[in-house]
Amino acid sequence: MYNKLSLILICLAFHFGMAAQQQLENAGFENWEFVNLPKDEPTDWSSIKTSDNPITNNAAPMVWDQSTDAHSGNYSVKLLNISTFGVVATGTLTNGRVHADFNPDSGYVYTQPDSSQWNTVFTSRPDSLTGWYKYYSVSNDHGGIRAVLHVGEASLPERQTHDNWIAEANFSMPAETKDTWTRFTVPFTYFSDDTPEYILVVIKAGNGTDAVADSYTLVDDLQLIYNNSGSIPSEDRNNITFYQFNRIVHFQNCSPGMFDEAIFLLVDITGQMVFEKQGLAPAMTIAASIPSGIYIGSIVYRNGVVSKKMYLE
Numbered sequence: 001m002y003n004k005l006s007l008i009l010i011c012l013a014f015h016f017g018m019a020a021q022q023q024l025e026n027a028g029f030e031n032w033e034f035v036n037l038p039k040d041e042p043t044d045w046s047s048i049k050t051s052d053n054p055i056t057n058n059a060a061p062m063v064w065d066q067s068t069d070a071h072s073g074n075y076s077v078k079l080l081n082i083s084t085f086g087v088v089a090t091g092t093l094t095n096g097r098v099h100a101d102f103n104p105d106s107g108y109v110y111t112q113p114d115s116s117q118w119n120t121v122f123t124s125r126p127d128s129l130t131g132w133y134k135y136y137s138v139s140n141d142h143g144g145i146r147a148v149l150h151v152g153e154a155s156l157p158e159r160q161t162h163d164n165w166i167a168e169a170n171f172s173m174p175a176e177t178k179d180t181w182t183r184f185t186v187p188f189t190y191f192s193d194d195t196p197e198y199i200l201v202v203i204k205a206g207n208g209t210d211a212v213a214d215s216y217t218l219v220d221d222l223q224l225i226y227n228n229s230g231s232i233p234s235e236d237r238n239n240i241t242f243y244q245f246n247r248i249v250h251f252q253n254c255s256p257g258m259f260d261e262a263i264f265l266l267v268d269i270t271g272q273m274v275f276e277k278q279g280l281a282p283a284m285t286i287a288a289s290i291p292s293g294i295y296i297g298s299i300v301y302r303n304g305v306v307s308k309k310m311y312l313e
Helices: 002-019 052-057 256-261
Strands: 064-067 078-081 083-084 087-089 093-096 096-098 107-110 126-136 144-150 155-156 163-170 178-187 198-204 216-225 241-245 248-252 265-268 271-278 282-283 293-301 304-312
Touching: 078 093, 078 198, 078 304, 087 093, 087 304, 093 096, 107 198, 126 144, 144 155, 163 178, 216 293, 241 293, 241 304
Parallel strands: none
Antiparallel strands: 064 078, 078 216, 083 087, 093 198, 096 107, 107 155, 126 178, 126 216, 144 163, 144 198, 241 248, 248 282, 265 271, 265 293, 293 304
16 A cells, blocks of 8 residues: 555645646647637737737738647647748747837837736746757748746837846757757846746747748747756655666665565656556666656655656657
8 A cells, every 4th residue: 555655645746846836828839729810829829910019910921830740749839930021020929919010120029917818927936948949040040939037017129127027048049950859948047036927938930130031940848947846755764766867767775675566656747647667677768658858756665755856858
């Protein structure tokens, strides 16, 4: 009974611990919604076609697409720079709202605090932003992903001083083609100890107002990383430990008898167990069929439980 009870406790503790660690909405771009356009937009994200300017909405091209070329799941989002009337419209997506203008220098994205449709409430302090992308660059163009934690109103690029910014993470895609799914990780730089109210994210397929036509990017599985938070149950009297590298889990300080009776398990960020194996070996390979991401790995045995966060490439 000790093993099953401990397993349940680990799953519950991890599930509720991760619930406190806020994530971006629809960060895997699996959900799409009809917005009175020929193409659906990803739910909880908006484009230059649903900006706050009805005049430019009608004239703006559709610079996004629902792509079945996904890092995981069924879909990713594709953003494309399109030339129209001699002006390059940068492929742009935001979890806030777009302010569009016929002069690209006057455009920006922003959080609208008085409308839940155009803001993402966020009160956590993540360490970094990570995700997966492909990029197809034209003439050394480069896209990017930028996130700001803030209080009150905020915009990207900034239209005013940003004294209300709490932190910023800014990833610039290399000015080269990446035709395989590539992981990026960028830290948040904190400017204040205050608690944020919102998170504003913008994804672009080109270098702002200098974007080059026909450059495009695919983005999937955005995730906020919390290296210093999350309560994981761990009780051990025998100094048992383990570590993972390249999907091989190495166990240390395990007695021969422990290898027979102990259980190793993985729990994902939803609290679901994705892997369970009774009986250990000095090294154990995690199958490639288990998706990349953050998990809790645990050894459950008669004298205790040892758990830690693991990231599988």
